[in-house]
Amino acid sequence: MSENVQTAMFEILKKIQGDITLVRTDIGHFKLETETHFERIETLVRKQRRGGAAILVMMRSAAGDFEERLAAVEQQIALLDAREH
Template identity: 50%
Template sequence: MSENVQTAMYEILKKIQAQLADHDKRFDAVEKRFDELGELVRKQRRDTAGLLVMAKAVTGDFAEQVAAIEERVAALEARGR
């Protein structure tokens, strides 16, 4: 009887070990996906920062052009009076 219990115990332990190995593979796959997502987030942040710099440059240029037009309009208005 004790030999059957020991054999059953070893079989149970082997099954547990196999399940743990399967879980390790799944955790490795999940970690890989998280790493890929982290890289994607960093890339998106970098791209967004670049777009922000470009947007600030464009709005600054636009503001300069509007200011120049306002100066010309003010000069024309002053000349017309």
């Protein structure tokens, strides 16, 4: 009977070792996939930041151009007002 118990314990330990090896392999694959996903996300975030910065530059340029045109119109109105008085 003692030999059967030892054989059963040995089989159980071998099964546990196999399960541990399988879990380690699965964790390795999960880690690799997670790192790949994070790299993709980081790439997308960088692209979004660059796109946002480009839009901000264009908006500032458009606002500056609008400001210049508005100042020119205000100046012309001021000249017209000066002529009337």
